[in-house]
Amino acid sequence: MKIAITVGLNGSPGLPAQARRWADELKTEYLPRLRKGTLADMLEEYCLDALIVATNEGPRAFSREGTLFFHPGMAKLRIDRIDSGERDNFCQALALKKGSRVLDCTMGLAADAAVASYVCGSEGSVTAVEASLTVWFVVSLGLQNYGRANGTLRDALRRIKTIHAEAGDYLRQQKDDAFDVVYFDPMFQRPVSQSSNMTPLRPLAYDGRLTDELLSEALRVAPRVVVKERGNKELMRLGFEQSSGGRYSRIKFGIRSR
Numbered sequence: 001m002k003i004a005i006t007v008g009l010n011g012s013p014g015l016p017a018q019a020r021r022w023a024d025e026l027k028t029e030y031l032p033r034l035r036k037g038t039l040a041d042m043l044e045e046y047c048l049d050a051l052i053v054a055t056n057e058g059p060r061a062f063s064r065e066g067t068l069f070f071h072p073g074m075a076k077l078r079i080d081r082i083d084s085g086e087r088d089n090f091c092q093a094l095a096l097k098k099g100s101r102v103l104d105c106t107m108g109l110a111a112d113a114a115v116a117s118y119v120c121g122s123e124g125s126v127t128a129v130e131a132s133l134t135v136w137f138v139v140s141l142g143l144q145n146y147g148r149a150n151g152t153l154r155d156a157l158r159r160i161k162t163i164h165a166e167a168g169d170y171l172r173q174q175k176d177d178a179f180d181v182v183y184f185d186p187m188f189q190r191p192v193s194q195s196s197n198m199t200p201l202r203p204l205a206y207d208g209r210l211t212d213e214l215l216s217e218a219l220r221v222a223p224r225v226v227v228k229e230r231g232n233k234e235l236m237r238l239g240f241e242q243s244s245g246g247r248y249s250r251i252k253f254g255i256r257s258r
Helices: 015-026 039-045 074-083 089-094 111-120 133-145 151-159 167-172 199-204 212-221 233-237
Strands: 003-007 050-055 058-063 066-068 101-104 125-130 161-164 181-184 224-230 242-244 251-257
Touching: 003 015, 003 039, 015 050, 015 133, 039 050, 039 058, 050 133, 058 133, 066 133, 074 111, 074 151, 089 111, 089 224, 089 251, 101 111, 111 125, 111 151, 125 133, 133 151, 133 161, 167 212, 181 212, 212 224, 224 233
Parallel strands: 003 050, 101 125, 101 181, 125 161, 181 224
Antiparallel strands: 050 058, 058 066, 224 251, 242 251
């Protein structure tokens, strides 16, 4: 994927310098903003797949499908429901509790990682792996700098350790039983077309697929592996005999333990 860094219009005077630092960090090119052209024009002129745009609100990734930026979104709503005593199917499937060590192999927009970090607390840990450099960069900075959250949620976001890597490469580097649970959400690699906040993720997402080898590595690294899917068909193909989820929901969580 070919990306470059630029700045948003009407930004603060320090944005160009910040954008240049990001370009150095990501080992990519900084492009001054075209005053008479759009971001779409820049994609065409420089033959880019995406632009990371430095704005006063933080980095945003622009592609032909739209603009991606970090927001806790559904994670905050889910945390509010958890606090009110409602069941969260994701937390149940992962058997989360205070002190759990979680590896999320498909970070995406980090909604699940945020919920896990909140539930596991400072006694636990959440590591989120993302193969797409663009998504990893935008979301990682968003987690650290999002300012419109209360202290408890803000702390949960900032506790998440993010890693830019392919899941298989990262898993192979881990020791046996390094985590309590490993989680995969391949749905982030196949965003729902009708979901407006998922649409910009589609061209930026890594398109790797789950394999038996990947699942075997995950079971070496943790005694419990959970995969999120739409329905049971794909879970059965992957060999998951146990699944959980809402009674009327198409979303299912395949669970495998050793």
